[in-house]
Amino acid sequence: MRNFSYVNATSIEQVPSLLGRSWDDAVVMAGGTDLVGEMKDYAAVPKRVVNLKSIEGLDYIRQDDAGLRIGALTTLTDVLENSAVSQELPVLHQAVSVIASPQIRNMATLAGNILQRPRCWYYRSEDFPCLKKGGARCYAVGGVNTYHAIFGSGPSYIVHPSDAAPALMALGATVHVHGPRGGDEVLMDDFFTMPEMNIRRENILRPNEIVTEISIPKPEANSKGMFLKVRERESIDFALVSLAAQMTVVNGTCERASLVLGGVAPIPWRAVEAEDYLRGRRITEARAESAAEAAVEDAAPMPHNGYKVEIAKNLVKQAVQALAS
Amino acid sequence: MxxxxxxxxxxxxxxxxxxxxxxxxxxxxxxxxxxxxxxxxxxxxxxxxxxxxxxxxxxxxxxxxxxxxxxxxxxxxxxxIGSAANLHPLQQKFLEHAALQCGICTPGFIVSAKALLDENPNPTEDEVRYWLAGNLCRCTGYDKIVRAVLDARNGA
The missing domain is CATH 3.10.20.30 (Beta-grasp domain)
Incomplete structure (x- = not known):
């Protein structure tokens, strides 16, 4: 690991000036479970690390009539053990329950989870100066792309590794950002960015901006949610494909479906075609299958990851049927 | 520097x-x-x-x-956690159940299991297995480890 200076931030307002104009100047650290590994792999080589855990009052879960507000420094363990989350937001509770291991959930924060950098083995290897690190090519193209994207058209084929992000997006959550000009709020749907917009990062945050809170609107009274994750081993593994689903079904008819796939694209991937297909339709097995087909209509798998298309279809069918019953 | x-x-x-x-x-x-x-x-x-x-x-x-x-x-x-003269109950049970082979993972398992029992003194087998999911043993001694932790529940 390259050495760096370490600063404890003491207020949100102070953070933008402690950060720099470039990602090589300074990065923020919360739980550190992703960043420390990235620095060990020389995927991140900041001159300065700004610790946010020294800021008071960013670790909270508050419930009001509008919904739930979760402070950026809230650990995944605290999200998992919160009764409002487990009772009212099963999609988020289930997603967090399958993240990594108890140890990592004790350290990692909810905001840090949605800000994770790609797990792509080329990105994480010092030997590959890939597009994400300022290099000239995506090594997944023509390389071993078993775990890469089936949606999006490059030029980078990473997948977004977060389990919490699809769940939060399915719930219509909002990200609260703080930068040099103060605070701002961005819908999760507008927060993540595809590689053609910004090859080096996966979201709209600038080098001197941080996430301070994630707020989740109260789900509709008769909506239900669930999170499904397929991985190679039953613990400490990233999703091959995941699905966060939140659906409002009245008398067997879908009024609204929110379906977000993880592990399939450079950002959490909203299955818009499937959502549109389901709206206003009575749910049957055949229609769940049609929704599944619609979800992968635009999939363009690479030579080694066609299996992800089948998993994505199965998850959509399974969730739609389960939430309609 | x-x-x-x-x-x-x-x-x-x-x-x-x-x-x-x-x-x-x-x-x-x-x-x-x-x-x-x-x-x-x-x-x-x-x-x-x-x-x-x-x-x-x-x-x-x-x-x-x-x-x-x-x-x-x-x-x-x-x-x-414990000493050679005065083993922690978890350490005693790991010995009794032969819950180790090469021993490299053992300190981590003991610390992890202690953190579990501190928080939940009477976990079910499922809870033990889910908790220990963050500890890997490449000699594949999981069953013995789980039995040792279950056996240490009351004495820990």
């Missing part, structure tokens, strides 16, 4: 000060500077749990914690 940072911690109940570079992990500090070599370096990236310590009451992978982050924290390492 960037200067060393003065860190004040409590380790196994004793006040401990150390100097470290910001890039040093807590695991490196424990093993290389403080002679606490019970915590092991397995994967060094948060997968295996061999480096587990309890930090302010929470189980963490010390390879993913920076030494500087330990400032002001209370840390329990395997050295603070």
């Amino acid at each position: 960037s200067k060393k940072v003065h860190v004040q911690t409590t380790i196994n109940g004793e006040a401990v000060d150390f100097l470290c570079e910001p890039r040093n992990s807590l695991l490196e500090v424990l093993r290389d500077d403080l002679d606490h070599t019970g915590a092991k370096e397995g994967c060094n990236n948060g997968n295996c749990g061999a480096c587990n310590v309890i930090m302010d009451g929470r189980l963490v992978n010390s390879c993913c914690v920076l030494g500087v982050e330990a400032d002001g924290c209370e840390i329990t390492t395997i050295e603070g």
Whole structure:
């Protein structure tokens, strides 16, 4: 690991000036479970690390009539053990329950989870100066792309590794950002960015901006949610494909479906075609299958990851049927 | 080069000060500077749990914690759990159930299991297995480890 200076931030307002104009100047650290590994792999080589855990009052879960507000420094363990989350937001509770291991959930924060950098083995290897690190090519193209994207058209084929992000997006959550000009709020749907917009990062945050809170609107009274994750081993593994689903079904008819796939694209991937297909339709097995087909209509798998298309279809069918019953 | 940072911690109940570079992990500090070599370096990236310590009451992978982050924290390492003359019940049960082969993962498993029993003194087998999912044993002794932890429930 390259050495760096370490600063404890003491207020949100102070953070933008402690950060720099470039990602090589300074990065923020919360739980550190992703960043420390990235620095060990020389995927991140900041001159300065700004610790946010020294800021008071960013670790909270508050419930009001509008919904739930979760402070950026809230650990995944605290999200998992919160009764409002487990009772009212099963999609988020289930997603967090399958993240990594108890140890990592004790350290990692909810905001840090949605800000994770790609797990792509080329990105994480010092030997590959890939597009994400300022290099000239995506090594997944023509390389071993078993775990890469089936949606999006490059030029980078990473997948977004977060389990919490699809769940939060399915719930219509909002990200609260703080930068040099103060605070701002961005819908999760507008927060993540595809590689053609910004090859080096996966979201709209600038080098001197941080996430301070994630707020989740109260789900509709008769909506239900669930999170499904397929991985190679039953613990400490990233999703091959995941699905966060939140659906409002009245008398067997879908009024609204929110379906977000993880592990399939450079950002959490909203299955818009499937959502549109389901709206206003009575749910049957055949229609769940049609929704599944619609979800992968635009999939363009690479030579080694066609299996992800089948998993994505199965998850959509399974969730739609389960939430309609 | 960037200067060393003065860190004040409590380790196994004793006040401990150390100097470290910001890039040093807590695991490196424990093993290389403080002679606490019970915590092991397995994967060094948060997968295996061999480096587990309890930090302010929470189980963490010390390879993913920076030494500087330990400032002001209370840390329990395997050295603070029982002694050769007075084994912790978990250690006694690991011996009785032969819940180890090569032993590299054992300190992590004991610390991890202690963190579980501190929080939940009477876990079910399912709860033990889910909790220990963050600790890897490559000699594949999981069943014996789970039995040892279950057997240590009341005595821990």
